[in-house]
Amino acid sequence: MAPAETGAGSYAELFARALARIEELEAERDALRRGAAEPVAVIGMACRFPGADGPEEFWELLREGRDATGPVPADRWDPDGPAGGAAGRRGGFVGGPEEFDAEFFGISPREAAHIDPQHRLLLEVAWEAVENAGIAPHRLPADTGVYVGIADSDYRAMAAARGAEAADRYFSSGTTASTASGRLSYLLGVGGPALSLDTACSSSAVAVHLAVRALRAGECGAALAAGVNRILAPQESSSLTAAGMLAPDGRCKPFDAAADGFGRAEGCGVLLLRRLSDALADRDPVLAVIRGTAVNQDGRRAGLTVPNGAAQRAVIRAALRDAGTGPEDVGYVEAQGTGSRIGDRIEAAALAEVFAGAGRAVPVGSAKSNTGHMEAAAGVAGVMKAVLALRHGTIPPTLHLRRPDPDAVLEGGPIRIPAAAEPWPAGRSAAGVSSFGFSGTNCHIVVARAPGPEPVRGAERDRPRHALALSAAAPDALRELVRRHLGLLRRAPDPDGGPRAADVCFTANTGRAHFAHRLCATGADRAELARGLQDWLEGGEAEGVLHGTAPRGPAPPVLLRFTGGTGGYAGMGGELAAASPTFRGAVRRCARAWGARFGEPLAPLAEGGPERAPADGVHADLRAFAVGYALHELLGAWGIAPAGMSGEEAGAFVAACAAGSLALDEVPEAVLSGTAPAGTPAGPPAAAGIVLEAGPAAGAGPRGGVLPGLAPGAEWQRMLAALAALYVRGAPVDWEGFERDHRDARTRVVLPNYPFRRTGHWLPEAPPERPGPGLPAAADERLPAGERAPAEAPLPRIRATADPAAGPEAVMRAAEAVLIEALRVPGPIGAADDFADLGMDSLIAAEVRELLQEALGRELPADIVVRSGSLGALAEAVAGLGGPPPSA
Numbered sequence: 001m002a003p004a005e006t007g008a009g010s011y012a013e014l015f016a017r018a019l020a021r022i023e024e025l026e027a028e029r030d031a032l033r034r035g036a037a038e039p040v041a042v043i044g045m046a047c048r049f050p051g052a053d054g055p056e057e058f059w060e061l062l063r064e065g066r067d068a069t070g071p072v073p074a075d076r077w078d079p080d081g082p083a084g085g086a087a088g089r090r091g092g093f094v095g096g097p098e099e100f101d102a103e104f105f106g107i108s109p110r111e112a113a114h115i116d117p118q119h120r121l122l123l124e125v126a127w128e129a130v131e132n133a134g135i136a137p138h139r140l141p142a143d144t145g146v147y148v149g150i151a152d153s154d155y156r157a158m159a160a161a162r163g164a165e166a167a168d169r170y171f172s173s174g175t176t177a178s179t180a181s182g183r184l185s186y187l188l189g190v191g192g193p194a195l196s197l198d199t200a201c202s203s204s205a206v207a208v209h210l211a212v213r214a215l216r217a218g219e220c221g222a223a224l225a226a227g228v229n230r231i232l233a234p235q236e237s238s239s240l241t242a243a244g245m246l247a248p249d250g251r252c253k254p255f256d257a258a259a260d261g262f263g264r265a266e267g268c269g270v271l272l273l274r275r276l277s278d279a280l281a282d283r284d285p286v287l288a289v290i291r292g293t294a295v296n297q298d299g300r301r302a303g304l305t306v307p308n309g310a311a312q313r314a315v316i317r318a319a320l321r322d323a324g325t326g327p328e329d330v331g332y333v334e335a336q337g338t339g340s341r342i343g344d345r346i347e348a349a350a351l352a353e354v355f356a357g358a359g360r361a362v363p364v365g366s367a368k369s370n371t372g373h374m375e376a377a378a379g380v381a382g383v384m385k386a387v388l389a390l391r392h393g394t395i396p397p398t399l400h401l402r403r404p405d406p407d408a409v410l411e412g413g414p415i416r417i418p419a420a421a422e423p424w425p426a427g428r429s430a431a432g433v434s435s436f437g438f439s440g441t442n443c444h445i446v447v448a449r450a451p452g453p454e455p456v457r458g459a460e461r462d463r464p465r466h467a468l469a470l471s472a473a474a475p476d477a478l479r480e481l482v483r484r485h486l487g488l489l490r491r492a493p494d495p496d497g498g499p500r501a502a503d504v505c506f507t508a509n510t511g512r513a514h515f516a517h518r519l520c521a522t523g524a525d526r527a528e529l530a531r532g533l534q535d536w537l538e539g540g541e542a543e544g545v546l547h548g549t550a551p552r553g554p555a556p557p558v559l560l561r562f563t564g565g566t567g568g569y570a571g572m573g574g575e576l577a578a579a580s581p582t583f584r585g586a587v588r589r590c591a592r593a594w595g596a597r598f599g600e601p602l603a604p605l606a607e608g609g610p611e612r613a614p615a616d617g618v619h620a621d622l623r624a625f626a627v628g629y630a631l632h633e634l635l636g637a638w639g640i641a642p643a644g645m646s647g648e649e650a651g652a653f654v655a656a657c658a659a660g661s662l663a664l665d666e667v668p669e670a671v672l673s674g675t676a677p678a679g680t681p682a683g684p685p686a687a688a689g690i691v692l693e694a695g696p697a698a699g700a701g702p703r704g705g706v707l708p709g710l711a712p713g714a715e716w717q718r719m720l721a722a723l724a725a726l727y728v729r730g731a732p733v734d735w736e737g738f739e740r741d742h743r744d745a746r747t748r749v750v751l752p753n754y755p756f757r758r759t760g761h762w763l764p765e766a767p768p769e770r771p772g773p774g775l776p777a778a779a780d781e782r783l784p785a786g787e788r789a790p791a792e793a794p795l796p797r798i799r800a801t802a803d804p805a806a807g808p809e810a811v812m813r814a815a816e817a818v819l820i821e822a823l824r825v826p827g828p829i830g831a832a833d834d835f836a837d838l839g840m841d842s843l844i845a846a847e848v849r850e851l852l853q854e855a856l857g858r859e860l861p862a863d864i865v866v867r868s869g870s871l872g873a874l875a876e877a878v879a880g881l882g883g884p885p886p887s888a
Contacts, residue, residue: 037324039289040212041279041450042387044133044272046125046753049381050092050265050371054753055132059388061370062396063421068092069251069263069372077234086241087234090250092265092372094121097230099758104473105187108839110824112761114170116155118230119180121268122148124756126184126224129270134285134511134748137188141221145192147211148181148224149203151376154232159763169843184224192220198376201336203227205379205435205443208271209293215275222278227377228268237264243305247339252368253400254337255344255408255417262338265372269380276451285748286450288387291430292323298440305438307343312350315442316432320354323430323446327358330446331428332395333415334382336436337366338373341405347434348408351415361416363425364409369399379435379443386431386447393424461579461608462742466505467522467720468529469727469735471515477757478517478547482533484752489530499749501526506746509735512754519547520724522717544721550730552832557643557689558731560632560658562651563709565624567696573627575715578608581741582637586630593665594622602626621650621671624695627710628654629664631694637741638723639734643689651695652676690729692722811856812875818851819871831872835865842866852878 045055051068052058061068069092076093077084100120102112112120130137156175159167173179181194193214199206204227211223231237240246247253247261279286296315298308320326333355336347348364355362367385368374374381389395401419409417433445470485472478488504501523519536522544523529535542577584584606591602602623628651635642647655653670656662661677662670670677693709697718707722727733739746812831820827822844829838835845845865853860860878861867868874 037322038216039276039291039448040215040273041276041284041286042271042288042290042383042447043274043279043284043286044129044131044135045270045287045384045387046128046132047267047269047381047384048094048121048125049267049269049374049377050094052371054128055384055388058384059392062367062385062388063392063394065397065399065421066370067251067399068370069265076232083238084234087237088241088246088248088250088264091231091237091263092267092374093231094266094268096758097232098760098762100124100761101756101758102761102839104477104754104756106837106839108823108825108844109759109761110822111170111174111839111841111844113763114159114168114174115183115761116153116175116180116230117232118150118153118155118228118268119174119183120761121230122150122180122184122226122228122270123187125228125268126188126226126270128753129224129226129272130188131512131753132750133272134507134751135272136511137513140188140190141192142190143192143220143222144185144188144190145211145214145220145223146181146185146188146190146194147207147214147226148184148196149198149205149207149227149376149379150177150180150196151198151200151203151229152236153177154230154236155763157235158233162763173843180228192223199441199443200437200439201338201373201375201378202435202437202439202441202443203376203379204269205382205433205445206295206441208273208290208380208383208445209295209443211271211273212290212293215273221274223273224270225273225380226268226270227374227380229266229375229377231264231266240264245340250372251400252337252339252366252373254335254339254366254369254398255348255364255405256339256401257403257405258400259339259341259344259405261340262368263372265368265374267371267374267377267381269377269384271380271383280451283743283748288390288450289448290383290445291325291448292319292321292446293443294318294322295441295443298442301440304440307346307436308440309346309350311440311442312347312434312436313354316350316354316434316444319432319444319446323448325430325446325448327355327362329428329430330355330358330362330432331425331430332386332389333362333364333432333434334386335364335366336378336434337364337398338368339400343436344405345408347436348405348415351434352410352413355414358414360425361412361414363395363418363422364415365396365398365418369401379433379445382433382435383445383447386433386445389424390429390431390447390449395422395424397421462502462745463579463716464575465522465524465716465720466501466529467509467520467724467738468505469509469514469518469520469724469733471512471518472754473515473517474757475517477755478519479537480755481752482519482537484755486530486533486537488752489526489533499526501529502742502745503747503749504529504751506739506742507748507751510739511748511751514550516550516552516730517547518550518728518730519545520727521545522720522724546721546724546728548728548730550728552830552834555730555732558640558726559689559691560635560642560645560655560694561691561698561706562628562632562645562647562654562658563693563695563698564628564647564649564651564654565620565696566648566651566698567709568620568624569696569712571712572623572696572710573605573630573715574609575713576630576634576710576719577605579716579741580634583630583634584608586633587626589664590622590626590629590667594668597668618668618671622668624650625654625657625667625671628695629657632658634719635692635694637734637737639732639737640692640723640726642692647676648698654694690726690731692726808872808875808879811878812871814855815848815852815871815874815878818848818855822848822851829871831875832870835869835871840865 052061079089097117177196181196185194197203197207208225211225214220245261250263252262253259294315298311301308397420398417430448436442470481472481521529521532532542532545536545588606591606645655656677691706695709697708697711816829848865868877
């Protein structure tokens with residue numbers, strides 16, 4: 001019987017394992033099914049469209065029914081010249097194609113001049129989209145994907161036309177479509193898929209489609225879906241004119257009887273997307289959801305650029321199926337609607353057939369009537385319009401509609417064209433967005449309202465004061481950022497009372513990158529914060545406002561001095577305990593550890609209530625210890641990691657406990673003995689860093705490098721002032737930790753974007769015998785002299801007399817001269833300046849090595865520049881090689 005029993009046992013075990021595996025596979029299948037249909041949240045968006053530098057301005061443009069097209073700017077081409085005569089006199093344009101904040105993005109002026117203005121615009125707008133979501137760029141998921149619709153590159157053609165002089169080492173990386181997405185991933189430090197897509201006019205819509213599919217498939221945790229287009233030269237417009245596609249007046253007149261072609265436009269739009277479940281879990285702002293997408297191709301038809309109605313019907317129906325919705329749920333369709341008579345009629349017929357059973361006529365419109373046709377950026381602009389219309393509950397008018405084309409839109413038919421703004425149709429929660437490329441690639445996207453926001457739970461008791469941390473990469477940018485936030489704080493409150501000071505501070509602190517030039521204001525409400533910012537702008541100093549510059553190297557060490565009972569007062573710690581669960585929880589741990597021995601001396605403080613009278617004896621020491629211990633825990637939650645600690649009276653025992661040489665339950669006996677354990681840290685001398693008093697203030701006000709401790713009625717004020725002082729001096733504050741106690745009472749709000757400080761960057765001047773088309777090199781002269789980028793010139797062959805054996809200083813002087821010439825940056829370069837911040841890349845690094853070899857007369861390792869990372873480290877590395885014979 002033993003073998004049979006063994007066999008039975010084996011079969012039972014195998015059966016159990018098989019059943020568990022089946023259940024596991026079924027769970028995986030169900031998860032895949034849910035993921036394949038999960039809505040995708042739009043959590044951030046930004047744009048630079050004709051007449052609109054952001055979503056709010058774009059909505060006003062649409063709602064008010066304004067035409068943002070205008071004459072061809074003088075910096076593009078001469079409409080009366082031989083090259084511009086057939087290119088048209090009007091379109092939708094975004095100014096300043098030569099302007100770019102290269103320093104902010106760590107790109108050298110030399111490289112910036114060779115980067116396509118489309119790529120530059122994309123970098124800025126993508127940064128703004130992440131800011132719009134209230135997410136600090138470094139907190140994006142590591143697998144964030146980047147999907148960019150981009151087609152033509154006038155800049156590349158212009159560079160090629162200027163001959164070999166313009167096609168330098170950055171010609172490929174600066175103007176190739178693939179690097180538009182690749183550079184953005186590189187900038188943000190994300191490793192998800194990075195694709196640049198060209199399907200003509202549907203490029204950015206297809207980018208959205210692929211981003212949605214990748215999110216559902218788990219290929220990325222977030223995605224940037226974008227489109228960009230720049231019109232710099234007349235050749236493309238001339239070609240489209242010759243093909244009969246452009247309207248003579250440069251305007252799109254969708255579905256109008258007078259439609260005669262489209263008007264070209266440029267712009268950039270970026271959406272930040274996440275799976276809806278992830279967005280809700282992280283309490284991201286959900287602007288709308290994408291419920292379904294589909295892509296197909298026209299296939300064989302009358303001609304390559306002729307639309308195919310059957311394919312359009314198929315792609316719309318496929319998107320509706322993917323969304324799990326029907327035509328009766330759609331309240332608006334943002335059409336391709338370029339104003340091409342044939343194209344509009346085919347599209348109108350396709351829409352009419354799809355929505356014939358919707359029950360009532362579906363409004364159809366096109367943002368191209370406002371901005372012109374932004375081509376590769378048009379699809380994302382359409383999605384953005386649908387998101388805004390859903391959020392505002394309004395359908396904007398379609399412009400230039402004098403008489404609907406009777407062959408496109410039938411009176412009383414399934415679709416209609418709104419000529420004036422109207423309310424969103426009741427009972428319909430979705431919008432469709434069509435985008436068709438003249439290559440034949442069609443895309444349709446179904447956008448729906450965001451789920452209702454979860455109610456913000458009020459904190460048990462919020463902090464009575466708040467801290468607003470602002471920073472920028474340059475001093476003048478910081479002043480402009482302060483001005484923008486001052487305008488927000490002074491803005492008349494919304495009907496619901498927002499934005500609250502707490503939410504403004506929370507979003508700025510946790511949802512922005514933190515740069516070297518810093519300011520931190522503290523205040524109880526918007527009015528107090530605004531007064532502080534205004535005073536600072538007017539005089540540079542203000543009560544409750546600190547500013548400073550974080551060092552490039554390590555921040556000054558923070559030294560905690562636990563003051564113990566020195567200066568203790570009745571109710572000490574009560575204000576902090578009442579509004580901070582972290583502080584209160586630390587006191588409770590002390591109370592639990594000591595309850596059996598000393599009863600409940602900490603009960604009021606542990607419950608967030610103040611002590612009514614000063615204690616004496618051992619109880620006073622224990623309460624002083626508890627306050628110091630809780631301050632240590634609170635500062636730790638805020639990211640303040642002390643380099644050293646010391647203590648006085650009861651504070652000596654706090655220092656010992658924080659250092660791990662004294663257990664919490666051992667504190668009472670140690671206090672009774674009056675002797676701190678051996679090995680209690682004293683910390684480095686005060687002169688070596690910033691001393692922060694953890695406990696009651698030992699003196700009156702700030703004293704040199706000492707940040708004073710607590711005072712009656714000003715506990716939060718003192719704590720936030722200390723935090724502000726640490727922040728502006730470069731301390732790595734954990735702002736998420738700072739808000740953790742109150743996260744449930746916070747909501748992200750839209751804040752002003754970073755104020756880019758742009759300068760001019762353009763191709764080197766074309767040789768006189770081979771003038772290039774498009775924007776003249778002299779366009780840079782429109783900027784103030786101090787803001788022009790250095791002109792491209794051949795690098796001089798630097799000769800230096802430095803002997804590497806003479807030491808790092810001599811090497812550093814030679815290396816600095818080489819770097820200034822190679823990077824085209826103004827000197828001096830500091831020893832600790834990061835090469836990446838200066839715009840160093842692998843190409844320049846190789847050139848710097850070659851020039852430095854020539855300057856020093858010796859051979860250097862191939863990776864010495866990249867490996868060093870800074871001028872000081874490079875000089876040390878070269879000097880450390882010794883002095884072998886110079887290379888031949």
